[in-house]
Amino acid sequence: MILQGKDIEKSFGGLKALNGVSFELGNNEVLGIIGPNGAGKSTLFNIICGVYSPTKGSIHFEGKNITGLKPHDIARLGIARTFQIAHAFRDMTVLDNILTALGIDEYNGIVSMFKLAKKSDTVESAMSYIELLDLKDAANKKAGELSLGMMRRLEIARALALRPKVLMLDEPCAGLSYDDADEFINLISMLKGQKISIMMVEHNMNVAMRACDRLVVLNFGEKIAEGTPNEIQNDPLVIEAYLGKEE
Ligand SMILES: Nc1ncnc2c1ncn2[C@@H]1O[C@H](COP(=O)(O)OP(=O)(O)OP(=O)(O)O)[C@@H](O)[C@H]1O
Ligand SMILES: [Mg+2]
Numbered sequence: 534m535i536l537q538g539k540d541i542e543k544s545f546g547g548l549k550a551l552n553g554v555s556f557e558l559g560n561n562e563v564l565g566i567i568g569p570n571g572a573g574k575s576t577l578f579n580i581i582c583g584v585y586s587p588t589k590g591s592i593h594f595e596g597k598n599i600t601g602l603k604p605h606d607i608a609r610l611g612i613a614r615t616f617q618i619a620h621a622f623r624d625m626t627v628l629d630n631i632l633t634a635l636g637i638d639e640y641n642g643i644v645s646m647f648k649l650a651k652k653s654d655t656v657e658s659a660m661s662y663i664e665l666l667d668l669k670d671a672a673n674k675k676a677g678e679l680s681l682g683m684m685r686r687l688e689i690a691r692a693l694a695l696r697p698k699v700l701m702l703d704e705p706c707a708g709l710s711y712d713d714a715d716e717f718i719n720l721i722s723m724l725k726g727q728k729i730s731i732m733m734v735e736h737n738m739n740v741a742m743r744a745c746d747r748l749v750v751l752n753f754g755e756k757i758a759e760g761t762p763n764e765i766q767n768d769p770l771v772i773e774a775y776l777g778k779e780e
Contacts, residue, residue: 535560535730536581536699541590543576550576552754558699563721563731565745567738569775572751574734578703582614583607594699613697615688615705623677627668627687630676631659634694662690682713689720700724702733706740718744738775742766750775
Protein backbone atom coordinates (compact mmCIF):
# COMPACT_ATOMS: atom_id res chain seq x y z
CA MET A 534 0.00 0.00 0.00
CA ILE A 535 1.36 3.41 -0.94
CA LEU A 536 -1.41 5.84 -0.02
CA GLN A 537 -4.04 5.61 2.67
CA GLY A 538 -6.88 7.80 3.90
CA LYS A 539 -8.27 7.16 7.37
CA ASP A 540 -11.72 8.29 8.46
CA ILE A 541 -11.68 11.49 6.48
CA GLU A 542 -14.27 14.06 7.30
CA LYS A 543 -14.67 17.44 5.63
CA SER A 544 -17.30 20.00 6.51
CA PHE A 545 -18.08 23.14 4.56
CA GLY A 546 -20.12 25.16 7.04
CA GLY A 547 -23.02 22.91 7.95
CA LEU A 548 -22.50 20.55 5.02
CA LYS A 549 -20.53 17.32 5.50
CA ALA A 550 -18.96 16.83 2.10
CA LEU A 551 -17.11 13.77 3.43
CA ASN A 552 -18.10 11.68 6.41
CA GLY A 553 -15.69 9.02 7.66
CA VAL A 554 -14.24 7.98 4.32
CA SER A 555 -11.27 5.58 4.32
CA PHE A 556 -9.41 4.21 1.33
CA GLU A 557 -6.20 2.40 0.44
CA LEU A 558 -4.23 2.66 -2.78
CA GLY A 559 -2.03 -0.36 -3.43
CA ASN A 560 1.34 -0.33 -5.15
CA ASN A 561 0.91 -0.30 -8.90
CA GLU A 562 -2.86 -0.20 -8.53
CA VAL A 563 -5.38 1.91 -10.44
CA LEU A 564 -8.05 3.01 -7.96
CA GLY A 565 -11.14 4.83 -9.19
CA ILE A 566 -13.24 7.17 -7.06
CA ILE A 567 -16.73 7.27 -8.48
CA GLY A 568 -20.17 8.41 -7.43
CA PRO A 569 -23.01 10.76 -8.37
CA ASN A 570 -22.76 14.54 -8.50
CA GLY A 571 -21.89 16.13 -5.20
CA ALA A 572 -20.80 12.80 -3.70
CA GLY A 573 -17.51 14.27 -2.43
CA LYS A 574 -15.10 12.90 -5.06
CA SER A 575 -13.32 16.17 -5.82
CA THR A 576 -13.25 17.09 -2.15
CA LEU A 577 -11.44 13.83 -1.34
CA PHE A 578 -9.04 14.42 -4.20
CA ASN A 579 -8.31 17.96 -3.04
CA ILE A 580 -7.68 16.77 0.51
CA ILE A 581 -5.13 14.23 -0.70
CA CYS A 582 -3.36 16.87 -2.81
CA GLY A 583 -3.29 19.38 0.04
CA VAL A 584 -5.74 21.89 -1.41
CA TYR A 585 -8.02 21.39 1.62
CA SER A 586 -7.25 20.16 5.11
CA PRO A 587 -9.65 17.53 6.40
CA THR A 588 -11.87 18.45 9.35
CA LYS A 589 -11.01 15.03 10.80
CA GLY A 590 -8.96 12.03 9.74
CA SER A 591 -5.58 11.64 8.08
CA ILE A 592 -3.72 10.88 4.86
CA HIS A 593 -0.63 8.64 4.86
CA PHE A 594 1.84 8.33 2.02
CA GLU A 595 4.36 5.48 2.24
CA GLY A 596 3.44 5.21 5.90
CA LYS A 597 4.12 8.88 6.62
CA ASN A 598 1.38 11.20 7.80
CA ILE A 599 1.05 13.96 5.17
CA THR A 600 -2.21 15.48 6.43
CA GLY A 601 -2.24 19.24 6.07
CA LEU A 602 0.97 19.55 4.01
CA LYS A 603 0.94 22.20 1.27
CA PRO A 604 0.25 21.11 -2.33
CA HIS A 605 3.84 21.70 -3.52
CA ASP A 606 5.27 19.69 -0.63
CA ILE A 607 2.94 16.84 -1.44
CA ALA A 608 3.97 17.04 -5.11
CA ARG A 609 7.62 16.94 -4.11
CA LEU A 610 7.07 13.83 -2.00
CA GLY A 611 5.85 12.03 -5.10
CA ILE A 612 2.13 12.64 -5.56
CA ALA A 613 1.49 14.43 -8.86
CA ARG A 614 -1.89 15.52 -10.10
CA THR A 615 -3.63 16.72 -13.19
CA PHE A 616 -6.36 19.29 -13.10
CA GLN A 617 -9.86 18.97 -14.44
CA ILE A 618 -9.38 22.26 -16.26
CA ALA A 619 -6.13 22.08 -18.20
CA HIS A 620 -3.41 24.09 -16.49
CA ALA A 621 -0.73 23.98 -19.21
CA PHE A 622 0.82 27.28 -20.17
CA ARG A 623 -1.08 27.98 -23.35
CA ASP A 624 1.52 30.28 -24.95
CA MET A 625 4.37 27.85 -24.36
CA THR A 626 5.16 24.93 -26.63
CA VAL A 627 4.44 21.39 -25.55
CA LEU A 628 8.19 20.81 -25.10
CA ASP A 629 8.64 23.95 -22.97
CA ASN A 630 5.65 22.98 -20.84
CA ILE A 631 7.30 19.69 -19.98
CA LEU A 632 10.74 21.26 -19.47
CA THR A 633 9.17 23.61 -16.95
CA ALA A 634 7.67 20.67 -15.09
CA LEU A 635 11.05 18.89 -15.09
CA GLY A 636 12.56 21.77 -13.13
CA ILE A 637 10.73 20.99 -9.90
CA ASP A 638 13.48 18.89 -8.27
CA GLU A 639 15.88 21.79 -8.28
CA TYR A 640 13.26 24.47 -8.00
CA ASN A 641 14.73 27.65 -6.55
CA GLY A 642 12.58 30.13 -8.37
CA ILE A 643 11.88 30.71 -12.00
CA VAL A 644 15.46 31.59 -13.08
CA SER A 645 17.09 28.34 -12.06
CA MET A 646 14.16 26.51 -13.56
CA PHE A 647 14.94 27.90 -17.00
CA LYS A 648 18.70 27.41 -16.63
CA LEU A 649 18.03 23.79 -15.93
CA ALA A 650 15.80 23.57 -18.96
CA LYS A 651 18.75 24.40 -21.21
CA LYS A 652 20.64 21.24 -20.34
CA SER A 653 20.37 18.80 -23.20
CA ASP A 654 19.77 15.75 -21.01
CA THR A 655 16.76 17.58 -19.66
CA VAL A 656 15.49 18.08 -23.19
CA GLU A 657 16.09 14.42 -23.89
CA SER A 658 14.17 13.49 -20.79
CA ALA A 659 11.31 15.82 -21.81
CA MET A 660 11.23 14.22 -25.26
CA SER A 661 10.87 10.81 -23.66
CA TYR A 662 7.65 11.94 -21.97
CA ILE A 663 6.49 13.49 -25.24
CA GLU A 664 7.02 10.17 -26.98
CA LEU A 665 5.42 8.21 -24.18
CA LEU A 666 2.27 10.33 -24.46
CA ASP A 667 2.30 10.26 -28.25
CA LEU A 668 2.74 14.03 -28.58
CA LYS A 669 5.79 14.01 -30.86
CA ASP A 670 4.09 15.72 -33.78
CA ALA A 671 2.93 18.47 -31.45
CA ALA A 672 6.21 19.03 -29.57
CA ASN A 673 6.71 22.51 -30.99
CA LYS A 674 3.08 23.54 -31.08
CA LYS A 675 1.76 25.95 -28.51
CA ALA A 676 -0.28 24.21 -25.83
CA GLY A 677 -3.17 26.54 -26.61
CA GLU A 678 -3.45 25.04 -30.10
CA LEU A 679 -3.92 21.46 -28.93
CA SER A 680 -7.15 19.49 -29.07
CA LEU A 681 -8.70 18.64 -25.70
CA GLY A 682 -7.48 15.05 -25.96
CA MET A 683 -3.90 16.18 -26.60
CA MET A 684 -4.11 18.81 -23.87
CA ARG A 685 -5.08 16.09 -21.41
CA ARG A 686 -2.10 14.03 -22.55
CA LEU A 687 0.17 17.04 -22.08
CA GLU A 688 -1.19 17.42 -18.54
CA ILE A 689 -0.29 13.80 -17.86
CA ALA A 690 3.16 14.23 -19.41
CA ARG A 691 3.81 17.22 -17.14
CA ALA A 692 2.66 15.26 -14.10
CA LEU A 693 4.85 12.29 -15.06
CA ALA A 694 7.85 14.58 -15.51
CA LEU A 695 7.75 15.05 -11.73
CA ARG A 696 8.56 11.31 -11.54
CA PRO A 697 5.69 10.67 -9.14
CA LYS A 698 5.00 7.46 -7.31
CA VAL A 699 1.31 8.30 -7.29
CA LEU A 700 -0.49 9.95 -10.18
CA MET A 701 -3.81 11.59 -9.35
CA LEU A 702 -6.12 12.19 -12.31
CA ASP A 703 -9.09 14.49 -11.98
CA GLU A 704 -11.85 13.39 -14.37
CA PRO A 705 -9.31 12.72 -17.12
CA CYS A 706 -11.99 11.81 -19.66
CA ALA A 707 -14.41 14.69 -19.07
CA GLY A 708 -15.37 16.12 -22.44
CA LEU A 709 -13.33 13.62 -24.45
CA SER A 710 -14.68 11.89 -27.53
CA TYR A 711 -15.33 8.16 -27.36
CA ASP A 712 -12.09 7.46 -29.28
CA ASP A 713 -10.00 9.73 -27.06
CA ALA A 714 -11.47 8.10 -23.95
CA ASP A 715 -10.61 4.72 -25.43
CA GLU A 716 -7.05 5.83 -26.05
CA PHE A 717 -6.88 7.09 -22.48
CA ILE A 718 -7.79 3.66 -21.16
CA ASN A 719 -4.90 2.18 -23.18
CA LEU A 720 -2.63 4.84 -21.76
CA ILE A 721 -3.55 3.86 -18.21
CA SER A 722 -2.68 0.22 -18.81
CA MET A 723 0.63 1.33 -20.35
CA LEU A 724 1.41 3.47 -17.27
CA LYS A 725 0.64 0.54 -15.01
CA GLY A 726 3.68 -1.16 -16.47
CA GLN A 727 5.81 1.75 -15.23
CA LYS A 728 5.76 1.23 -11.47
CA ILE A 729 3.25 3.96 -10.82
CA SER A 730 0.09 3.90 -8.72
CA ILE A 731 -2.89 5.80 -10.03
CA MET A 732 -5.91 7.26 -8.32
CA MET A 733 -8.55 8.78 -10.57
CA VAL A 734 -11.78 10.61 -9.98
CA GLU A 735 -14.11 9.61 -12.74
CA HIS A 736 -17.66 10.52 -13.43
CA ASN A 737 -18.02 8.19 -16.37
CA MET A 738 -18.86 4.75 -14.98
CA ASN A 739 -17.86 3.01 -18.21
CA VAL A 740 -14.38 4.52 -18.22
CA ALA A 741 -13.95 3.76 -14.51
CA MET A 742 -15.03 0.15 -15.00
CA ARG A 743 -12.55 -0.40 -17.79
CA ALA A 744 -9.56 1.60 -16.53
CA CYS A 745 -9.56 0.73 -12.81
CA ASP A 746 -8.54 -2.34 -10.84
CA ARG A 747 -10.73 -1.35 -7.94
CA LEU A 748 -13.38 1.28 -7.26
CA VAL A 749 -14.47 3.24 -4.22
CA VAL A 750 -18.02 4.51 -4.53
CA LEU A 751 -19.04 7.66 -2.70
CA ASN A 752 -22.56 8.93 -2.21
CA PHE A 753 -23.50 11.98 -0.12
CA GLY A 754 -20.03 12.04 1.42
CA GLU A 755 -20.00 8.41 2.51
CA LYS A 756 -18.32 5.34 1.10
CA ILE A 757 -21.15 3.05 0.09
CA ALA A 758 -19.14 0.37 -1.68
CA GLU A 759 -15.64 -0.74 -2.58
CA GLY A 760 -14.44 -3.54 -4.80
CA THR A 761 -13.54 -4.70 -8.27
CA PRO A 762 -15.52 -3.18 -11.14
CA ASN A 763 -17.43 -6.43 -11.37
CA GLU A 764 -18.39 -6.41 -7.69
CA ILE A 765 -19.38 -2.76 -7.90
CA GLN A 766 -21.48 -3.29 -10.98
CA ASN A 767 -23.61 -5.81 -9.12
CA ASP A 768 -23.85 -3.97 -5.80
CA PRO A 769 -27.50 -3.03 -5.14
CA LEU A 770 -26.53 0.10 -3.17
CA VAL A 771 -24.44 1.32 -6.06
CA ILE A 772 -27.10 0.59 -8.61
CA GLU A 773 -29.58 2.53 -6.52
CA ALA A 774 -27.25 5.49 -5.88
CA TYR A 775 -25.49 5.71 -9.17
CA LEU A 776 -26.83 3.67 -12.01
CA GLY A 777 -30.41 4.23 -10.97
CA LYS A 778 -29.94 7.96 -11.32
CA GLU A 779 -28.19 7.62 -14.65
CA GLU A 780 -31.12 5.83 -16.23
N1 LIG B 1 -15.36 24.85 -1.37
C1 LIG B 1 -16.61 24.45 -1.06
N2 LIG B 1 -17.43 25.20 -0.29
C2 LIG B 1 -18.66 24.76 0.03
N3 LIG B 1 -19.20 23.61 -0.37
C3 LIG B 1 -18.43 22.82 -1.16
C4 LIG B 1 -17.10 23.19 -1.55
N4 LIG B 1 -16.59 22.21 -2.33
C5 LIG B 1 -17.55 21.27 -2.42
N5 LIG B 1 -18.65 21.62 -1.73
C6 LIG B 1 -19.87 20.82 -1.56
O1 LIG B 1 -19.48 19.56 -1.09
C7 LIG B 1 -20.23 18.50 -1.71
C8 LIG B 1 -19.29 17.57 -2.44
O2 LIG B 1 -18.73 18.26 -3.54
P1 LIG B 1 -17.65 17.62 -4.51
O3 LIG B 1 -17.24 18.69 -5.45
O4 LIG B 1 -16.59 16.97 -3.71
O5 LIG B 1 -18.51 16.53 -5.27
P2 LIG B 1 -18.15 15.62 -6.51
O6 LIG B 1 -18.41 14.21 -6.12
O7 LIG B 1 -16.81 15.96 -7.01
O8 LIG B 1 -19.29 16.04 -7.56
P3 LIG B 1 -19.24 16.24 -9.16
O9 LIG B 1 -19.39 14.86 -9.74
O10 LIG B 1 -20.43 17.07 -9.44
O11 LIG B 1 -17.94 16.87 -9.53
C9 LIG B 1 -21.22 19.21 -2.64
O12 LIG B 1 -22.45 19.33 -1.97
C10 LIG B 1 -20.57 20.56 -2.88
O13 LIG B 1 -21.53 21.53 -3.16
MG1 LIG C 1 -16.10 16.84 -8.80
